Amino acid sequence: MSAIFKRSRPDRGLDYVHYLGDGDSKAFSAVQNSAPYQVDKMECCGHVQKRMGKRLMDRVSSLKGSVFTDAKGKKVKGIGGAGKLTQKATKRIQGHYGGAIRNNAGNLASMKKAIWAIWKHRGDDHRDCLEWCASKQGKPVKNVLPKFVVDAIKPVFEALTKDDLLKKCLHGGSQNPNESFHHLIWERCPKTVFVGRRRLELGFFDAVLVFNGGESERLKVLKNLNINPGHHAIKFAFGVDTNRIKRSVYGGDLDHIASRRNKSASVAPDDNNYCAGGF
Ligand SMILES: [Zn+2]
Structure with missing residues (x-):
């Protein structure tokens, strides 16, 4: 590079x-x-977002043995677990942190305010909350954390709202389009198999073609080579493109985003080698 x-x-x-x-x-x-x-x-906003989850989990494990006093004066050990900071809550905070970055692209001050609103909301202060907050909908707020937990995670929010970091996220974009393009190249020329230069070039050109215009773009190449694509080739290419568009519309549907989020919150990561946000 x-x-x-x-x-x-x-x-x-x-x-x-x-x-x-x-x-x-x-x-x-x-x-x-x-x-x-x-x-x-x-x-990449996606990678920065993962730091929130990682650092909150780290905070939970580093404070495992520490003793805190709750609102009723009772001694409590650690900040993780039921009634405190659960894994699910960590995932949700991470998601809201990413949302605050993406929704405030180009505006550092409002990005910062939106991130701190997440922290304040957990401490039962809803002055900076937007319509996502139950209090704004006249409903009881169920995900407020005990004060000692909110205090314990404040350093994580301080670190992840630093100007230096957020300035690099002002573009609001991620590496997802890059990765999806790379995937198209690997699909044609797998990393595990040696391919010659000619095949690599053809694979690369084909990946660019499909990434930018879909499968149906290939038909134009055939036509330019004086090969007339047949009925089945045309049907296949447009069929794949239509399905892809359908899937992305379905995937962007709010109900399905919510169900995917719940699914990912309930599944523990099983990849021990890859440490998301671990840098
Ligand atoms: Zn709130």
């Missing part, structure tokens, strides 16, 4: 202004060292 940044100016007369990273600082410093011009780092 550093080669791409190094040659962009002499070969193409082009400067890359932004670098969208996933928190892997080694890759960015390599780019910084090789580019003959200034490159600004941006963070």
Whole structure:
């Protein structure tokens, strides 16, 4: 990758202004060292969002043995578990944190305020809450946390609302489109199989074609090669595209977003090697 940044100016007369990273600082410093011009780092909002969940869980485990006093004067051990910060609540806070970043793209002050509103809401202070809060709908608020828990997680919010970090998230974007494009290339040229340059190039061109215009774009290539696609080829290509659009509309439907979120909150991560937000 550093080669791409190094040659962009002499070969193409082009400067890359932004670098969208996933928190892997080694890759960015390599780019910084090789580019003959200034490159600004941006963070992938999806990866930053995961830091919230990771740091809250870390806080729970580091305070496991600590003793707190609850509102009734009773001694309580740790901040995790039922009646305190559950895993489900951690996931929800993480999701709201990501939402606060994405919904306030381009506005640092309102982004910060929206993130602190999540913390205040858990401490039963609903002045900065928006319509998502039950108190604004005239309903009782069920997810308020005990004061000692709210106090214990404040440092996590302080760290994750720092200007330096949020400024890199102002673009509101993630690496998801990149990753989905990479997936199309890997699908054609698997990492585990050696492919020659010709196949790699063809696979790459085909991936660009399908990523930008869908399966039906391939039909145009065939036509330009003077090959007339048959009835079944046309039916197949448009069928795949229509299904993909249908799925994305269905996937963006609010009910289905909520059900996916509940599902992911109830399933414990089983991948021990990958540590989301662990950088
Ligand atoms: Zn509220």
